[in-house]
Amino acid sequence: DAGVIQSPRHEVTEMGQEVTLRCKPISGHDYLFWYRQTMMRGLELLIYFNNNVPIDDSGMPEDRFSAKMPNASFSTLKIQPSEPRDSAVYFCASSWDREYEQYFGPGTRLTVT
Amino acid sequence: AQRVTQPEKLLSVFKGAPVELKCNYSYSGSPELFWYVQYSRQRLQLLLRHISRESIKGFTADLNKGETSFHLKKPFAQEEDSAMYYCALSGLDNFGNEKLTFGTGTRLTIIP
Numbered sequence: 001d002a003g004v005i006q007s008p009r010h011e012v013t014e015m016g017q018e019v020t021l022r023c024k025p026i027s028g029h030d031y032l033f034w035y036r037q038t039m040m041r042g043l044e045l046l047i048y049f050n051n052n053v054p055i056d057d058s059g060m061p062e063d064r065f066s067a068k069m070p071n072a073s074f075s076t077l078k079i080q081p082s083e084p085r086d087s088a089v090y091f092c093a094s095s096w097d098r099e100y101e102q103y104f105g106p107g108t109r110l111t112v113t
Numbered sequence: 114a115q116r117v118t119q120p121e122k123l124l125s126v127f128k129g130a131p132v133e134l135k136c137n138y139s140y141s142g143s144p145e146l147f148w149y150v151q152y153s154r155q156r157l158q159l160l161l162r163h164i165s166r167e168s169i170k171g172f173t174a175d176l177n178k179g180e181t182s183f184h185l186k187k188p189f190a191q192e193e194d195s196a197m198y199y200c201a202l203s204g205l206d207n208f209g210n211e212k213l214t215f216g217t218g219t220r221l222t223i224i225p
Contacts, residue, residue: 043149043157043158043213089212089213091215093215101122101220102199102217102218103217104156106212106214107213
């Protein structure tokens with residue numbers, strides 16, 4: 001298995017633009033997590049899905065952020081409109097169980113200017 | 114390429130016994146290493162980072178560049194230490210961008 005796949009690896013955009021981050025979890029994993037990593041706040045859980053259903057989105061910072069999982073092999077995290085403070089590395093992770101090891105993707109580095 | 118290996122998926126330790134969670138890394142430069150912890154039904158949170166050389170909740174971790182290890186240790190395990198532990202490495206990729214890589218985690222269970 002190729003592991004968790006994220007795209008793009010780097011994204012640079014201007015303030016106000018829409019940004020879409022993509023994730024393909026490991027096949028067979030029922031849980032998918034979106035995290036944001038910044039130097040100031042460390043790693044923060046934004047939202048997680050179980051069997052494509054959002055379970056906990058309390059970490060989503062504001063309404064500009066939305067996440068979907070239309071099927072078991074694909075999820076998106078969208079920011080609209082983007083702001084400079086959204087600049088961070090966004091990680092996707094998947095696991096077969098909520099409390100077991102999570103496999104992290106390589107991350108997407110987002111820079112909003 | 115950078116890699117983090119946590120060889121133990123599961124580790125059970127009796128209360129009061131010493132704990133050691135293993136983490137080995139592969140990185141050509143000078144790494145920055147972290148331990149994250151996830152307690153049951155809680156979010157993943159930063160436990161400690163090697164650069165600060167601090168002790169959190171009795172845990173310490175020493176970076177051993179010769180052995181490329183960053184094992185997490187605690188002399189006397191407590192029941193509340195039961196959790197998932199992730200080792201992570203921050204380094205620069207080929208483009209000079211900071212990259213964070215996680216191990217697959219170790220589930221620590223403290224036996225009363």
